[in-house]
Amino acid sequence: MYSFILGNESIKMALSVSAGGRVWRKFFKTFNFGPNSALKRFPTCTANGRLYSSSSDNVLVSKDEKSGIATVRMNNPPVNSLNSAMLVSLRSCFEELENDKSCRALILTSQKPKVFCAGLDILEIYRKSPDYVAQFWEKLQDMWLSLYGSRLVTMAAINGHSPAGGCLLSLACDYRIMAEGKFTIGLNETQLDLVAPFWLRQTMVDVIGYRQAEMALMIGALYTSNKALQLGLVDKLAPIEDVQTVAEEEVKNWLKIPDQARAITKMASRKPLLDELRKRKQEDIQTFRDETTRESVQISIQQYLEKLKAK
Numbered sequence: 001m002y003s004f005i006l007g008n009e010s011i012k013m014a015l016s017v018s019a020g021g022r023v024w025r026k027f028f029k030t031f032n033f034g035p036n037s038a039l040k041r042f043p044t045c046t047a048n049g050r051l052y053s054s055s056s057d058n059v060l061v062s063k064d065e066k067s068g069i070a071t072v073r074m075n076n077p078p079v080n081s082l083n084s085a086m087l088v089s090l091r092s093c094f095e096e097l098e099n100d101k102s103c104r105a106l107i108l109t110s111q112k113p114k115v116f117c118a119g120l121d122i123l124e125i126y127r128k129s130p131d132y133v134a135q136f137w138e139k140l141q142d143m144w145l146s147l148y149g150s151r152l153v154t155m156a157a158i159n160g161h162s163p164a165g166g167c168l169l170s171l172a173c174d175y176r177i178m179a180e181g182k183f184t185i186g187l188n189e190t191q192l193d194l195v196a197p198f199w200l201r202q203t204m205v206d207v208i209g210y211r212q213a214e215m216a217l218m219i220g221a222l223y224t225s226n227k228a229l230q231l232g233l234v235d236k237l238a239p240i241e242d243v244q245t246v247a248e249e250e251v252k253n254w255l256k257i258p259d260q261a262r263a264i265t266k267m268a269s270r271k272p273l274l275d276e277l278r279k280r281k282q283e284d285i286q287t288f289r290d291e292t293t294r295e296s297v298q299i300s301i302q303q304y305l306e307k308l309k310a311k
Ligand SMILES: CCCCCCCCCCC/C=C/C(=O)SCCNC(=O)CCNC(=O)[C@H](O)C(C)(C)COP(=O)(O)OP(=O)(O)OC[C@H]1O[C@@H](n2cnc3c(N)ncnc32)[C@H](O)[C@@H]1OP(=O)(O)O
Pocket: 078, 079, 081, 115, 117, 118, 119, 120, 121, 122, 123, 161, 163, 164, 165, 166, 168, 188, 189, 192, 194, 195, 196, 197, 287, 288, 291, 292, 308, 309, 311
């Protein structure tokens, strides 16, 4: 019964041979997984289970065939900022791993230690046309839906700074291990005169609780690793050189839990937010487009860019 969750077809197969099939059938009927749901997609992996077709090398993927653990390394120097190409590569990588029946977990990390991800590429929202920023935002939404809604065990191995969009990626995972030391993590959007969207704010609330999230979001706080651990924003700290190993050990613990029960439990708790974004996708895009192209916001972004360059 507890076979991999590969897509709707294999779930149906599992249900039909299972004594407890009625229970699961009722579960899926009750939750009515939507069209983008990882649990609904049919797998398209190749015979050897590898289908990593990214045409660029901004995302590097390796998979241990025995354990089914894939490591996804962001490789967009100097700071892994999330530009359009990066968002597309990450999404396609997450989806390919999702559909790879031999994959059970993914570890998300940076190829370049000291910076996990600097967040959205600010240049992608600076003096760009409304249509361009709208398309950019949709790419972010789609990438997030594929990671947050993944059936896999997802672990962020945060081997460096993780502001804004870096924190978004981390929060979309199931568990976060961060490098000890001077590195920071948080949703600092308000410092750029930006407002984090509802779905991102909600993941912060879900992870650290209402009061702490409300405060952190309002002041755009960036926390050190120690403080992040204290708040529950990350789950574990490790010396930077050990973050990957600790993540692999942690994943192995998670993989002792039967995949199906774990994934269904995860989906049951994440489905409301996934559905809410799917429902309000166009409204969310419009808000982003209208807000970011406002002149006062463009001036704040320009000042922020100047501050970054002058650092
Ligand atoms: C309801 C209303 C809705 C309204 C609108 C909603 C919008 C909400 C968006 C919410 C989601 C997420 C938003 C974001 O992610 S915004 C990006 C925020 N990111 C940051 O603030 C991080 C900025 N970067 C840094 O702090 C440091 O670079 C970092 C600590 C990550 C690394 O430091 P390091 O010293 O190693 O590197 P440098 O600072 O020297 O940077 C090297 C070069 O890279 C450029 N850089 C850095 N970050 C970015 C970035 N995010 N985008 C573009 N470019 C970046 C930096 O300027 C350096 O460039 P040069 O070498 O040319 O000087």
